[in-house]
Amino acid sequence: MMKLSKVAALVVLASIFSTGTAMASDTPESKFYEGYSISEIPMDAFQQWPYYTYASMHIKDFVRYGVFELPASTTPASIKYDIQDNIITPALRADLISNNVKGFMVMKDSTVLAEHYDNGFKRGMLNNLQSASKTYVGVLLGKAVDAGLIDLNAQAKTYLPELEGSIVGDALIGNIARMDSGIEALGNYHTPGSNGYEWEKEIGLQNSGEPIGHLNAIKNAKASKHKQGTYWDYSDQNTDALALILAKVNGKPFEQLLSELHQAIGGHDPIEIAKTSDGTTSPSYGINTSLLDFTLFGQYIAQGKVGKAFYAELEDTSDDVLFKTPGAGEVLSAGGDVSYDMQSYFIKDKKIIYSHGSFGQSTFSDLETGITVAFLQDWSTNTDPGKLAVMLERATEVIEKLRK
Template sequence: MTEIIPALTSRPPRYPHATSEPTLDTWQDAPHNRWAFANVSEFVATAAIPAHPRHRNGVPWLDRLVGVDDLDQRLEDAYTDALVVVRKGELIAEYYREGFSPVDRHLLMSVSKSLCGITVGALIDDGLIDPAATVAEHVPELAGSAYGDATVAQVMDMTVAVDYSEDYRDPDSHVRAQDRIAGWRPLHEGDPEDTYAFLSSLRASGPHGQRFQYCSADTDVLAWIVEEVTGRRYAEVLSERLWQRLDCADDASVTVDAAGFPFANGGISCTARDLARVGELMLAGGELGGRRIVSEHWVRQTLAGGDPELARDSAIRQTHPGASYRNQWWSTGNARGNVYAVGIHGQYIWLDPPTGVVVVKMSSCPEPVTVAWNDVHSALFRDICRSFDR
C-alpha cells in the first residue's frame, strides 16, 4: 500500500533574498524555488518510492575534473544545487550548494518523464504493455479522448496530436491546469477534479504520428497505463521495477493529486547520487549491479533517438540541430551521441557514451526554459565530458 504523505500546513523561514513566504502560487518561482525544489512535500502531497539501503564511500571534489575552466563560477552562475559526475560506476566528482547535501532530495521536474519511460520499457519487456496497441486497449476510460486511438509507442515518443498548450507562463495553458489539478497551484473554478478526469477531457488536434509535440500529459497517460496493467499504484511499480533494482540508497517520492494519481510527468524528487544510477543503467545497456532492469534492445532503441524530422519545429533544435525524442528521452543527434533527460529550471541527466560519463545536475534557474539556458548547460556538459577524452 502506497503511503500518502500530506502537504504540511506550516511554512519554514523564507529563503534568503525572498521578500515574502513561499505559497502554493509562488513556490515554483525564483527566488522561492531555490528552497522549495528541495522541500516539495512542504507544499504538495507526496507518495514514497522506497529504496533498499546502500552506501557509497567518499566525497570527491570538483578539482578532479581537470581541464574544465571556471567550473565553480559556471555552476554558481547556472543556479546549481547539485552536480554529480560518475564514470563506469565510480563517483568522480560532486558539488552541492550551501544548504544542500548528498542526502537531500530535489525535484526533478520533467526528468521524471525519463524514469517513467524506463518503467514502461520494463513492462513492455515483460509483455504487460504492447507498444503497438492503442491506449484504449490498455485504458478503456481513455477511448473517447485524444489518446484513445494513439499507440503506446506514439505516446512514448510524444507524436500524439493533442490540443494541449505547454506554455509554463500562461495561466490559461493546459500545463498550468495540470499543475493546479496535481495540487501544485490553487485550483480554479471549473478545473477537473483529478488527473484521470483531465486526461479524459483532452481532444485530438489531428492525425497521430506525423510530428513531435512535447506534451506533459503524455507521460501521465503512460502512468495510467502502468497502474491499469499492474493493478498497483505507480509509485509502488516504480519502486519495485526501478528504484529498488537500481539499489538506490535513499527513498524517492512523487507528488500525487486528490485521487492519489501521481504527477509522473514532473513530480519525482530524489538525491543526485541516486539519479546518477539511472544514467549508469542507460549506459550499461539496461543492467546494473548484476540486475537486468530493462532490456538491452529497449536501451539501444532509446539511445539511437527518434526521427529528427518529426522534431523539426522543436525549440531545442536551436541548441541541438539534430535533436529527436524517443521513449521519453532526448537525443542530441550530435557526433558524441549524447542523450539526456531534462526538466525545467535546469534538471538533467546527461549521458556521454564515448567516455561512459554520466552528469547529473539539479538546479533552481529563475526561468523555466530558454534557448540561452539550453546553450549554457550544453556547453557545461560538453566541457565536463571532453575532459575525460584526454
C-alpha cells in the same frame, strides 16, 4: 568546446513547445540574494522565482495532494569517491555558480569523480526533477515492452479501457512515448481556465480551484491541429497516461514500480513522487530524489541496464518527428542527429542519452563509457537559454574529456 547547436538547440525547442510544469517569473535574480523568509512564500506562487529555489527542495510541503514517500534501497550501491581535480576547474566552478547550480556530480562505475553543492542544497537532500522525471517513465516503459506486457504499436485504450473515446486512448503507445500522440501541447500555466493551469490543478501544482480528476484531465486532452505521428506536441498528459498504463499492465501502482526501480539502482536516499487529485501519481514532473540517486539513475541507463526496447527505440530515429516539425529547422539547423523517444533525448552521434527538466534538472548518460553527468539547478525561469547552453556544453565537454 562544443558550440550551442545540436544539443542546446533541441532543448531550446523543448522550451518553445512546452512552457514546462512550472511558472516563469519576471522577478530579477537579484531578489534571491536579498533573502526572504519561508513564511513569505505564497502557496499560489511557490513555483516562481525566487521562491522555487526553496520549494524545489521541499516540494512535499507545497504540492496540493502531498507525495508518496518511498524508501532507500535495501542494497544501496557501493559508492567510492575518487575526486578528480581536473574536472571542476576554476572556469567550470565559475560556470556552476553563475548558472545557479546547486548540485553537480560526475560518476563512473559508482565512483564519484566530481561533486558540487550550493544554494543550501546538501548531500542526501531531495530535489524536484520537473520533466527529468519523464525519463523514469521511459525506462519503465522499456522494461514493460521487453516483458511482453506492452506493444508500442497498440492503442492506449487496449491497456486502459477507461481511455476509450479520447484522443490519448486512440493513440499508439509509441506515439505517446514520442510526444506525437495528437494532443495539444500544454501552455499558459498562469491563467485559470487555460489548459496548463487546469492540468496543474490535477497534479498538485495549483492550490486553488476544483479538480475534475487526473484521469478525466487526461481523457479531456484537446486535439492538436496536427495528426498523430506528425508533430512534436510536448504534453505532461502523455507521460501520466503512460504511467497509468504501466500500473495497469504490471498490476501495481506506479509508485510501487518506481520504488522497485529505485531498489534496482541501489538508491541511497528515499525517493518521492507527487500524488494527483485521483490519488495516483504524476511522474510527468513529480519525482523528488537526491543528487547521488539521480546520478545513479543516469548511470543505470549509461551502463545499458534498462533493457533492449528502451535503447532500440532511441537508436531508431526513423520515426522521430522532432525534426519534421515545422519551424524546427531554423532552431535545429545543425542538430539533425538529436532525437526524442521513450520520454528521453538522444544525441545519436555522441551516444549520449539525457533527460531534461525545468530550471535545469538533467542527467547525461554516456553509452560508450558509462560516464554520467548530473545537474540540479535553480534557474529563474523554466528555460534560461544562456544557462542552458552552458550546461549542455559543459556536460558534453566533461564526458569527452573523460573518454580520453
